[in-house]
Amino acid sequence: MKYISTRGNVAPIGFIDMFLMGLGEDGGLIVPESIPTVSGKQLDQWAKLSYQELMFEIFSLYTNDEIPADDLKRLIQESYAGFTSPDVLPLTTLNDSLHVLELFHGPTFAFKDVALSFMGNLYAYVAKKQNQVINILGATSGDTGASAISSVRGKEGIQICILHPNGKVSRVQELQMTTVQDDNVLNLAVNGNFDDCQQVIKELFADIPFKSKYHLRAINSINFVRILAQSVYYFYAYLKLSEKARENGVNFSIPTGNFGNIFSGYLAKKMGVPIKQLVLATNENNILERFIREGVYKPEGFRSTHSPSMDIQIASNFERYLYYFVGEDAVAVTARMEKFKQEGQLTFTEAEVARIQQDITAYSVGNEECLNTIRTYQERYGYLLDPHSACGIAAYEGAGRKDDGAFVSLATAHPAKFDEAIRLIGIEQQFPERIQELFDKPQQQVIVDNVKADIVARLEGFYRVYQ
Numbered sequence: 001m002k003y004i005s006t007r008g009n010v011a012p013i014g015f016i017d018m019f020l021m022g023l024g025e026d027g028g029l030i031v032p033e034s035i036p037t038v039s040g041k042q043l044d045q046w047a048k049l050s051y052q053e054l055m056f057e058i059f060s061l062y063t064n065d066e067i068p069a070d071d072l073k074r075l076i077q078e079s080y081a082g083f084t085s086p087d088v089l090p091l092t093t094l095n096d097s098l099h100v101l102e103l104f105h106g107p108t109f110a111f112k113d114v115a116l117s118f119m120g121n122l123y124a125y126v127a128k129k130q131n132q133v134i135n136i137l138g139a140t141s142g143d144t145g146a147s148a149i150s151s152v153r154g155k156e157g158i159q160i161c162i163l164h165p166n167g168k169v170s171r172v173q174e175l176q177m178t179t180v181q182d183d184n185v186l187n188l189a190v191n192g193n194f195d196d197c198q199q200v201i202k203e204l205f206a207d208i209p210f211k212s213k214y215h216l217r218a219i220n221s222i223n224f225v226r227i228l229a230q231s232v233y234y235f236y237a238y239l240k241l242s243e244k245a246r247e248n249g250v251n252f253s254i255p256t257g258n259f260g261n262i263f264s265g266y267l268a269k270k271m272g273v274p275i276k277q278l279v280l281a282t283n284e285n286n287i288l289e290r291f292i293r294e295g296v297y298k299p300e301g302f303r304s305t306h307s308p309s310m311d312i313q314i315a316s317n318f319e320r321y322l323y324y325f326v327g328e329d330a331v332a333v334t335a336r337m338e339k340f341k342q343e344g345q346l347t348f349t350e351a352e353v354a355r356i357q358q359d360i361t362a363y364s365v366g367n368e369e370c371l372n373t374i375r376t377y378q379e380r381y382g383y384l385l386d387p388h389s390a391c392g393i394a395a396y397e398g399a400g401r402k403d404d405g406a407f408v409s410l411a412t413a414h415p416a417k418f419d420e421a422i423r424l425i426g427i428e429q430q431f432p433e434r435i436q437e438l439f440d441k442p443q444q445q446v447i448v449d450n451v452k453a454d455i456v457a458r459l460e461g462f463y464r465v466y467q
């Protein structure tokens, strides 16, 4: 298995090189040269596997034996040892057709832990094996940053800098990042929004002399390993459902901001998981919904919502989807992405929109609808949703429910991370101890303006460099 770029100008590389490259050096996103498929028979055989065993099988299709099997198994075991549920990701059934896959039982109470707990260990493994210094650079709207920091804090040979939008993440998200005192962690709180943070890091990853000098590594979903690790839970959820539940097909409702969570589902489907519908749930920052419903991919005014992790306009993995949409034609992707850069928007024909809608259904959730969904599900099922997971459920209610198949709605975070929203509907929740204790810890962060040169100066003062 080799990996190439959606823009066609990266010579095929192996698994570890792909992991280390993160963003393609030609500015594209890395994808496998061809996606391996899994037969129905193979899937059936995987039904009895634990989450960790399943992940091992799926990763083995991609790693080219570059990581010896015993090492890969150990890395996976260690990555989920800190999850509080014995199932790693429990599947809760709410009614005959609706199941909630809880992805938030990891160290920072968000779905990002599923991939990043593993990626942190993988970076430490590569750092040791190849005697490399790893300088991680990431942008976050709240959850990725906390999870990435947690996965590498204090680890030998690794430095991590995370940019987050100052004042635009929840209080708990901010504390999870900024109360970490390890020397290998730098938090930059940027006076701007998430798109500003992501823009800066993408420019730095595309600046090859800078990237090489500092050996910059990615933890965001631009890194294909993130996508692959997230695709595992689609297999897992599908296999956990009973045959009866699966008889009319299985659909997923997926809160997504950077298009990574849903693209992982798209990958799982391409690999052979029999998924009927992928329903994309977004908030008032609805560029992805407009793309899918109207065929217009165009950022519009940024809005702060109750689900800040999805307050995103430009979605990284849009380009990966585009690549498959245009038939894996890197020239066509490059032309469209160039057009987007020049004109600030892309438009798709009616026939193309019809094709997109065969892949993905979209639904955007307003602030009021989000709160109403939390309230209704608390009253109806005694189940407290966080605002992002509520968007997923609202999309199931609004766009998916008509389907006669089963629905798996992804619960992407614990409600305690977003108490600001939960309080608005008059619910007082008890925080898990690991969250409660954050409020007594001192914070450490550097506030910077959204000026690339200032951010670069901070990075240069922080990262270790190769001699």
Ligand SMILES: N[C@@H](CCOP(=O)(O)O)C(=O)O
Pocket (backbone or CB within 6 Å): 139, 140, 141, 142, 143, 144, 145, 219, 220, 221, 222, 257, 258, 260, 261, 309, 310, 316
């Ligand atoms: N929602 C994310 C934004 C970054 O997305 P990623 O999937 O590319 O890491 C966050 O919480 O930071």
